[in-house]
Every structure is written in C-alpha cells, then in structure tokens.
Amino acid sequence: MRIAIASGKGGTGKTTVAVSLALARGNVQVLDCDVEDPDAALLLHPQVSCVEPVTVLVPELVPERCTSCSECAAACAFGAIVFAAGRFFLNEELCKDCGACYLVCGEQALAPRAREIGTLTRGEARAGVTLISGNLHPGEAMASPLIERVKARAAADRPVIIDAPPGTACSMVHAIEGANLCVLVTEPTPYGRHDLEQALDVAALLKIRTAVVINRSDLGDSGVRGLCAARGVPVLMEIPFDQGLAEAYAAGRPALEAGPRFRPLFEELWDRVVQAAGSAERFPTRSRFKEHAE
Amino acid sequence: MKVAISATAASLEATIDPRFGRSAHLLIVDTGSGQIVGGGRNEFADAKGGAGTNVAQRVVDAGAEAVLTGSVGPKAIEVLLACKVRCYVGAKGTVREALAALERGELKETKASTAPGRGGRS
Numbered sequence: 001m002r003i004a005i006a007s008g009k010g011g012t013g014k015t016t017v018a019v020s021l022a023l024a025r026g027n028v029q030v031l032d033c034d035v036e037d038p039d040a041a042l043l044l045h046p047q048v049s050c051v052e053p054v055t056v057l058v059p060e061l062v063p064e065r066c067t068s069c070s071e072c073a074a075a076c077a078f079g080a081i082v083f084a085a086g087r088f089f090l091n092e093e094l095c096k097d098c099g100a101c102y103l104v105c106g107e108q109a110l111a112p113r114a115r116e117i118g119t120l121t122r123g124e125a126r127a128g129v130t131l132i133s134g135n136l137h138p139g140e141a142m143a144s145p146l147i148e149r150v151k152a153r154a155a156a157d158r159p160v161i162i163d164a165p166p167g168t169a170c171s172m173v174h175a176i177e178g179a180n181l182c183v184l185v186t187e188p189t190p191y192g193r194h195d196l197e198q199a200l201d202v203a204a205l206l207k208i209r210t211a212v213v214i215n216r217s218d219l220g221d222s223g224v225r226g227l228c229a230a231r232g233v234p235v236l237m238e239i240p241f242d243q244g245l246a247e248a249y250a251a252g253r254p255a256l257e258a259g260p261r262f263r264p265l266f267e268e269l270w271d272r273v274v275q276a277a278g279s280a281e282r283f284p285t286r287s288r289f290k291e292h293a294e
Numbered sequence: 295m296k297v298a299i300s301a302t303a304a305s306l307e308a309t310i311d312p313r314f315g316r317s318a319h320l321l322i323v324d325t326g327s328g329q330i331v332g333g334g335r336n337e338f339a340d341a342k343g344g345a346g347t348n349v350a351q352r353v354v355d356a357g358a359e360a361v362l363t364g365s366v367g368p369k370a371i372e373v374l375l376a377c378k379v380r381c382y383v384g385a386k387g388t389v390r391e392a393l394a395a396l397e398r399g400e401l402k403e404t405k406a407s408t409a410p411g412r413g414g415r416s
Contacts, residue, residue, distance in 0.1 A: 073351075078343065078344070079338075079341060079342075079343060079344030079345075080344060082348055082350065082351045082373060083351065084350060084351040084353075084354035084355070084376075084377050085354050085376075087376060087377065089351075089369075089372065089373050089376070091343070091344050091369055093343075094343045
C-alpha cells in the first residue's frame with residue numbers, strides 16, 4: 001500500500017503528518033520525495049546506512065565519428081543540442097534523456113554519459129521506520145527522475161508513506177502517481193483552500209483517491225470544509241493549533257512525541273487512512289509490530 | 295564585417311535590447327555599408343529554455359564575427375567564443391549609436407559571461 005501525503009500549499013504540515021503517521025504505524029517506509037527540500041530526516045533522525053549518487057544520462061560527442069550533420073540538434077525537442085560552425089554544444093540541464101539524438105545519429109557519434117543530479121539517502125529511524133530521501137542538487141531543474149528513483153527503492157513488503165513536494169506541478173505529480181490514497185494536508189485559510197482545490201484536481205486527473213487533514217483547524221475560515229463537503233472528500237483528522245506541537249517541531253521532534261495524547265490520534269489517523277485507501281492492510285498489523293519494536 | 299545586434303525592432307533606429315538570448319529581434323548589420331543585411335524577429339525570445347545557445351547558433355550561422363548586446367550568459371558565450379565570435383557588451387541607445395560606439399572602440403569586449411546562467415531554464 002502506498003499513501004502519498006501532499007498539500008498544494010507549502011508549509012501546511014505534510015512532513016509533520018507523514019512522519020507522525022509513519023511512527024504511529026511503525027514498520028513502514030517513508031519516501032521523502034520533496035527532493036528540493038527533503039526534511040523528513042530532521043524529524044526522523046535516521047541512522048544513515050547509505051548515500052548514493054543519482055544520475056541521468058546525457059549525450060556525449062565521440063568527435064572522431066561526428067560528421068557535423070547536425071541532425072541530433074534538429075531532433076532535440078528541448079533545444080539542448082546546438083550545432084554552431086560544425087561544432088556540437090550540449091546544454092545538459094535541458095536534456096530530458098528522451099534518446100532522440102542517439103536514434104537519428106547514423107554515425108553513432110553520441111554516447112550516453114552519466115550526469116549527477118542529486119543523491120539518495122537511506123536510513124533507519126525508530127519504530128522500524130525506513131527513510132529513503134531524494135536530495136536534488138541546488139540549481140537542478142529536473143526533480144522527476146530523482147523522485148522516480150526514490151520511489152523505485154521502496155520494497156513491496158511494507159507500506160509506503162510518500163512525503164510529496166508542495167505545489168501541483170511535475171514533481172508533485174510524479175510523487176503521488178501510483179498511490180492508493182493521497183492525503184492532502186491543508187489549513188483553513190483562503191490560500192489553503194485555493195491550493196487544496198488544485199491538488200484535488202490533479203489527484204482526480206490521476207484517478208487517485210483523496211482525503212484531507214486540516215492542520216491548525218481552529219484558526220481561519222470555513223472554506224476548506226465547504227470545499228471538502230462539496231467535493232465529497234473525507235476529512236480524516238483535524239489538528240487544532242497547539243503550542244506544544246509548534247515547540248516540538250521547532251526542536252526537531254515529531255508531533256507524535258509532543259505529548260502522550262498525540263500517539264492515539266495518529267494511530268487512529270492510520271486506521272482511517274487505510275479505510276479511505278479502500279484496501280485492507282496486507283501487512284503485519286500494528287499491534288503485532290509493537291510487540292516486536294517496543 | 296557582419297555584426298549581430300540584439301534590438302527591440304528591425305531598424306537601425308530601434309533601441310538595443312539588453313538581453314542576448316531573449317531579445318525581441320536579432321539584426322545582422324554589415325559595418326561596411328552600415329545597413330541591416332539579415333536577421334529579424336528572435337524566435338527564441340519566449341523559448342522555454344536554451345534561448346542563449348540557440349541564438350548563438352543563429353549568429354554563427356549568419357556569419358557574424360561579433361555580437362553587440364547588453365549582456366551574455368555563460369552557455370551562450372561558450373558557443374560564441376568557441377566559434378570565434380567576439381562579444382561586445384554594455385551596448386546602449388539605438389542600433390546606430392551602438393554601431394558608432396563600436397567603431398570608436400567604446401564597447402567592452404568580454405571573454406566571460408556577463409549575466410547569470412539560468413540553468414537552461416526560462
């Protein structure tokens with residue numbers, strides 16, 4: 001089972017919910033797919049077991065084979081290859097590795113070369129939570145290949161919780177694609193409502209079930225609730241504003257550990273998530289795991 | 295000598311467009327006659343990415359030996375310099391005035407980018 005935690009609007013509490021949900025369930029994999037700002041590790045404090053480079057392939061010229069026909073430049077839909085004065089120039093950040101240039105090059109004068117766009121970090125946190133984080137190098141434009149790599153690393157034997165990036169563009173789409181349920185964390189403000197609606201639209205296009213968690217639920221207005229009612233989206237949890245939660249967050253501690261009353265709330269959230277995902281848990285139950293972990 | 299000039303319109307009286315890759319027009323002017331001999335609207339002005347390198351390619355294809363513009367980014371200048379095109383930056387006023395400034399040796403030739411790279415993105 002794959003559960004994506006997304007939001008539309010940034011700063012609503014995606015990572016807070018993803019991490020506490022993971023710790024409440026235990027024995028899960030958290031995929032930090034917010035690769036431009038992967039910060040689940042700041043709350044989960046995993047023991048890092050491996051860091052590896054993530055690369056994409058870009059074409060490199062084999063000069064002795066090139067006849068300067070410039071067909072590769074004509075075939076590049078992204079303007080990444082330029083031929084000027086018979087010379088090959090590659091704007092490698094623009095390359096999407098579509099492969100067209102290799103196909104049109106009759107001389108086989110292009111060879112794929114690996115270019116590092118980020119890293120992938122794997123670590124073990126408490127309660128049997130495995131964290132796999134993607135970390136895109138600053139300035140890199142293509143988050144999606146890295147997100148795909150992070151997602152490919154998840155094993156099939158344990159549930160997956162995906163911490164998605166904010167927004168509703170490519171990287172968010174790639175992060176939530178294939179999820180059984182997308183939990184959208186929002187706040188009851190006009191901004192929260194606006195961005196929630198966009199996120200709901202994206203999930204609908206992808207045919208992914210949605211549910212909502214309203215953070216700081218006692219502040220703001222009623223727009224988010226009205227939207228959820230109108231769209232028939234279940235609200236799984238409301239988290240009222242709590243100074244203790246904010247203090248825990250500021251100290252790098254998960255919401256679950258901000259006070260004894262929070263664990264049962266997130267355990268209940270997990271049950272509701274499973275229900276909303278519409279699939280019975282085919283994994284070891286929480287109670288069984290608890291004996292093993294605690 | 296042919297010179298490529300970034301301009302806001304296709305006229306010697308048009309204002310210099312300070313952007314190289316995303317200029318509205320790219321004019322090819324023959325310094326001997328002082329007339330526009332080629333170029334036109336820049337098809338890459340609103341390109342998603344790669345405007346600088348693609349315009350640089352057009353400059354080279356047009357046989358221009360120099361570029362007159364406001365500033366050039368790192369990817370574009372790599373192409374231009376590799377193809378032996380001289381880059382003069384800081385051009386101001388009209389195309390005609392910039393050409394006169396070039397003639398008087400008042401424009402700065404650069405061998406390095408004078409604008410921040412944008413990673414190929416718009």
